[in-house]
Amino acid sequence: MSIQIALDGPSATGKSTVAKNLSKRLNYIYIDTGAMYRAIGLFYIKNNIDYDIEENVLPHLDSLNVSLKYENGVQRIFLNDEDITDSIRTEEVSRAASVVSQYLLVREKLVSLQQEFAGRNNVIMDGRDIGTVVLPNATLKIYLTASVEERTRRRLKDYQEKGIEMDFLDVKKELEERDYRDTHRENSPLKQADDAILLDTTELSVIEVENKIVELLNKKVGNIDEKI
Ligand code: DC
Numbered sequence: 001m002s003i004q005i006a007l008d009g010p011s012a013t014g015k016s017t018v019a020k021n022l023s024k025r026l027n028y029i030y031i032d033t034g035a036m037y038r039a040i041g042l043f044y045i046k047n048n049i050d051y052d053i054e055e056n057v058l059p060h061l062d063s064l065n066v067s068l069k070y071e072n073g074v075q076r077i078f079l080n081d082e083d084i085t086d087s088i089r090t091e092e093v094s095r096a097a098s099v100v101s102q103y104l105l106v107r108e109k110l111v112s113l114q115q116e117f118a119g120r121n122n123v124i125m126d127g128r129d130i131g132t133v134v135l136p137n138a139t140l141k142i143y144l145t146a147s148v149e150e151r152t153r154r155r156l157k158d159y160q161e162k163g164i165e166m167d168f169l170d171v172k173k174e175l176e177e178r179d180y181r182d183t184h185r186e187n188s189p190l191k192q193a194d195d196a197i198l199l200d201t202t203e204l205s206v207i208e209v210e211n212k213i214v215e216l217l218n219k220k221v222g223n224i225d226e227k228i
Contacts, residue, residue, distance in 0.1 A: 003028070003122045003221060004137075005213070006130035009144035010179045010190060011094070012151035014201050015126040018144070018209050023124050024073060025210065025226050026217075031068070031117050032075055033127035033134070034097065036110045038088035039066045039079045041096025051096055054103050061105055068117060089162075091174060098178045101128075102185040111188075128182055131193035140217050141196035144209070150202045151175055 005028070007015050016032055023030035043064055044051035051057050067078045076085045087093070100106050107129075114134050118125060125134065131141035146154075152172040159166045182190040192198060197216060201209050217224055 002120050003139045003217075003224075004118060004135045005124040005217065006135045006138035006141045006193070006196070007124060007126040007144065008128055008130050008132070008142070008190065008192070008196065010151070010182065011175055012155045013144040013146045014154065014206060014209060015144055017206055018213065019124045019126040021206065021210055022213060025214070026122070026124070026224060028122040028124050029070070029117075030073075030075060031114060031123055031125040032077075033110065033114050033125060033130065035075070035077045035085075035088060036066050036068075036113065037097040037101045037106070038093050039077055039084055040064060040100050040106055040110070041093050041098075042084055042088055043079060044100065045092060045096050051100050057100055057103055058105055061109060064109075066110070066113060094174070094178065098181050102181065102187060104187045107187050128190040129188040131196045132191060133188050136193075140213070140220050141193050142213055142216070143192040143196040143198050145198065145200050146202040148172060148175060148179075 005022070007019050009015055016034070019030050019032070022028070041051065043060070044057060049056050049060070065080050069076045069078065076083055077088070078084065111129075111134055114125065118135060127134065131138060131143070149172070152168060152175060155171050155175065156166055156168060159171075199209060199212060204212070214224070214226070
């Protein structure tokens with residue numbers, strides 16, 4: 001039977017870093033569902049369509065083809081056959097993804113794709129609704145949190161590494177706005193699944209979080225085979 005790890009939580013809690021590293025350690029497929037919402041958001045930005053209005057978004061959805069490919073185990077994301085992996089990590093795309101992810105038809109389209117990608121593989125999937133909606137029977141469900149100050153520091157560090165200087169309070173405000181939108185939307189709001197394990201990462205390093213998850217997985221499924 002395949003093993004599915006669902007990793008949910010608000011922005012900048014370290015979900016994708018942890019998921020990426022664990023996918024290598026365990027030799028599982030990593031599926032970054034946020035990237036798929038970002039792909040949809042990017043389409044509306046590029047085409048100058050006001051995505052804050054749901055009626056503007058819906059007519060284009062059927063023509064949008066989001067797909068994932070793996071190069072040396074690293075996920076690349078394509079929108080209508082264009083590799084957009086390197087264009088989706090901006091504040092503008094973060095906001096657009098958070099806005100379009102509120103719309104039911106956007107969610108339905110991406111959730112069925114995500115379930116298809118998960119298929120019968122061993123996967124680690126990160127997002128907001130993985131444990132609640134996408135993989136309700138996941139082997140292990142983890143809900144990551146961290147204080148908003150710590151998350152702001154982590155996001156600032158990501159930007160600094162890309163040579164972008166940002167203001168602490170601006171980044172904090174943007175994170176709080178996204179948290180609010182993601183937890184208060186009508187369709188599949190971000191929330192901890194009843195059977196998910198809460199991990200507060202404020203005081204934990206990436207490797208400590210990874211080790212904790214491996215420990216929890218071992219408890220669930222017995223000794224797992226690590227690759228490194
Ligand atoms: O994880 P991320 O920051 O790349 O996600 C971008 C946005 O996409 C996030 O603000 C909310 C939305 N999202 C979602 O609604 N459901 C998911 N499973 C993943 C992301």
